[in-house]
Structures are given as structure tokens and as C-alpha cells.
Amino acid sequence: MQIIESILTKNPCYTAGRTITVKGLMLHSVGCPQPNAQVFIQNWNRPDYKNACVHGFIDGNTGIIYQTLPWNHRGWHGGGSSNNTHIGVEMCEPSCIKYTQGSSFTCSDKAAAQASVKKTYNAAVELFAMLCKKYNLNPMKDIVSHREGHAIGIATNHGDPEHLWKGVGLNYTMDGFRADVKYTMESEDEKPMTTEERTKFNKLVDAVGTLAEKVDKLEHKMIYAWVDDNMPEWAKPTITKLINKGYLKGDEEGKLNIDDNMLRMLVINDRAGIYGE
Ligand SMILES: [Zn+2]
Structure with a gap:
């Protein structure tokens, strides 16, 4: 037209x-x-x-x-x-x-x-x-x-x-x-999208996906109860050490309830020598 x-x-x-x-x-x-x-x-x-x-x-x-x-x-x-x-x-x-x-x-x-x-x-x-x-x-x-x-x-x-x-x-x-x-x-x-519209749309879908992942992480913080397969490898030696030394005891059931931030902080401190050998 x-x-x-x-x-x-x-x-x-x-x-x-x-x-x-x-x-x-x-x-x-x-x-x-x-x-x-x-x-x-x-x-x-x-x-x-x-x-x-x-x-x-x-x-x-x-x-x-x-x-x-x-x-x-x-x-x-x-x-x-x-x-x-x-x-x-x-x-x-x-x-x-x-x-x-x-x-x-x-x-x-x-x-x-x-x-x-x-x-x-x-x-x-x-x-x-x-x-x-x-x-x-x-x-x-x-x-x-x-x-x-x-x-x-x-x-x-x-x-x-x-x-x-x-x-x-x-x-x-x-x-x-x-x-x-x-x-x-x-x-x-019902007209199908043009190639340009499709590219823009896909970018938008990706961006929303990334955002959703971030929100999900914020809303569902990873909490580590035990030294098990869920726990990142880099954190295991520190946490094991702190348990063995009695610094970390967990709750009445022995659950540690440590989140990511705390995990990182403990490992940093350990590397700085704060918890000894
Ligand atoms: Zn007329």
C-alpha cells in the first residue's frame, strides 16, 4: 500500500x-x-x-x-x-x-x-x-x-x-x-518477523534470560549445609579445617548453613593465615 x-x-x-x-x-x-x-x-x-x-x-x-x-x-x-x-x-x-x-x-x-x-x-x-x-x-x-x-x-x-x-x-x-x-x-x-526483528527479538530473549538467572541467584542464595559435592572444590579444604579445629560447628543437626559470600570470606581469611595451619 x-x-x-x-x-x-x-x-x-x-x-x-x-x-x-x-x-x-x-x-x-x-x-x-x-x-x-x-x-x-x-x-x-x-x-x-x-x-x-x-x-x-x-x-x-x-x-x-x-x-x-x-x-x-x-x-x-x-x-x-x-x-x-x-x-x-x-x-x-x-x-x-x-x-x-x-x-x-x-x-x-x-x-x-x-x-x-x-x-x-x-x-x-x-x-x-x-x-x-x-x-x-x-x-x-x-x-x-x-x-x-x-x-x-x-x-x-x-x-x-x-x-x-x-x-x-x-x-x-x-x-x-x-x-x-x-x-x-x-x-x-500474524505477519512473521523480519530477519532484523528476529535478531532483535533473540537478543532480547537472551538478555531477559541472563537477568532471570541473576534474579534467581539473588532470590535463591546457595546455602551449604555440608562439605559435600555441592560445595565448590576451592572451599572444601578451608571448611574442613575449620570444622576439625572446632571453629565451625553448625546448628544442632550439624548443618553449616554457609552462603557463598561467607564461604569466600572464610577462604580469604584462611589464605591470609588467620586460622593457622
Ligand atoms: Zn459517493
Whole structure:
């Protein structure tokens, strides 16, 4: 997914400066045979363009997404109350179609039209997955088309973009679109780590392991009760000597209960000759 920021700063909708709490996403298609998003951007980025303003255009040749409003800016895309709640994104339409009446069109090159529509559809799926995550939206509930928006009374009477999908002979539906967005969100969550991420992760695991060992040693200090296999070899002669001399007696059971630090200190003292031969 490639997003190019291209904010329509001269459009009166942008200069109105209103923001919204994003509660949903509305999918549109432009309703004219113009695949080039730049053409819309140039036409709409004018102070006298008072008809409409959307959050993005998806180019019908490249699938590149042009973000034309900050995502939480109030747009003029759906008419009705959807402008107060929904982000609106336009998919550009293939050049080989010709509108006849309303949302009906003829298509001179079905293969080319389908290729273009597939590009914008796939880019829209990725974009909507990103926006659903960004705004914590449920893709199955919070995504509508302009057509569906009208059906539930939050948008003006348009047929986009389903008319486009149907008109070029693709079996895309809004239910399918929502499912594709959901699937994309879930598969993105499961993406395997890159080599770089894996290296970093392994280093972190090692560091935590070392730390855990240190903590374990602190919490479970080695206490030596007897001169046995547990006791380090370097300490055995000193401790044996101290027991034989009667300096070390242990508790009532004869357990020495000496920790590492004490062991070290006794050996140092012994080497210094404090306990004699
Ligand atoms: Zn629309």
C-alpha cells in the first residue's frame, strides 16, 4: 500500500477546519471515467470548488492512494449525517467506460476495466484495514458504501461503488469487501518477523534470560549445609579445617548453613593465615 499525502488545502472544506470523531468508513467511486487521481486533486484543490471534498482518492492506473484530507477532518463526501462520522474515500474509475444514464455505463474494454477496478479495490481493502485499526473500528459493522449509506439514511442517493463492480462484471460486494478488510487486519497481525526483528527479538530473549538467572541467584542464595559435592572444590579444604579445629560447628543437626559470600570470606581469611595451619 502506497499513500501519498496530497491535502486539498485550498478546498473550502479543508479551510472550514472542522474535525470529527471517526465512527465509520464510507467507500465511494468517482462516477466518471477518470482513472487519474491527480486530475481530481487539481480540480478540487481550489477555493471555488464548493461541491465536495473527500479524505482520499485511489488511482485507477496505479492503485496509489492520495490522502487529500487529514483522516479526522470533516469531509463533504456522503451528504447527510455521514459527513459528521465517516471518512470518505473515492476509488477512481476506468477510462474505457462510458456513462449512459444515472449509474449505467457501457464498457469498451472489459479486461482493462476489470484490471483497474481490481487495483482500486485491493488498495481500498488495505487502506480500510489500516483505518479500522487506527480508529478501533469493526470492519464488519463500521464500513459502508455510499449506496448503503443512503439505504440507512446517512447519505445522498448514489449507487457507488457497487454499480461499478457490477457494471464491469466483477462479483465484488460490500459484504465481500468487509470480509476482505477483516481478513487483511487479521493476517497483518500474524505477519512473521523480519530477519532484523528476529535478531532483535533473540537478543532480547537472551538478555531477559541472563537477568532471570541473576534474579534467581539473588532470590535463591546457595546455602551449604555440608562439605559435600555441592560445595565448590576451592572451599572444601578451608571448611574442613575449620570444622576439625572446632571453629565451625553448625546448628544442632550439624548443618553449616554457609552462603557463598561467607564461604569466600572464610577462604580469604584462611589464605591470609588467620586460622593457622
Ligand atoms: Zn459517493
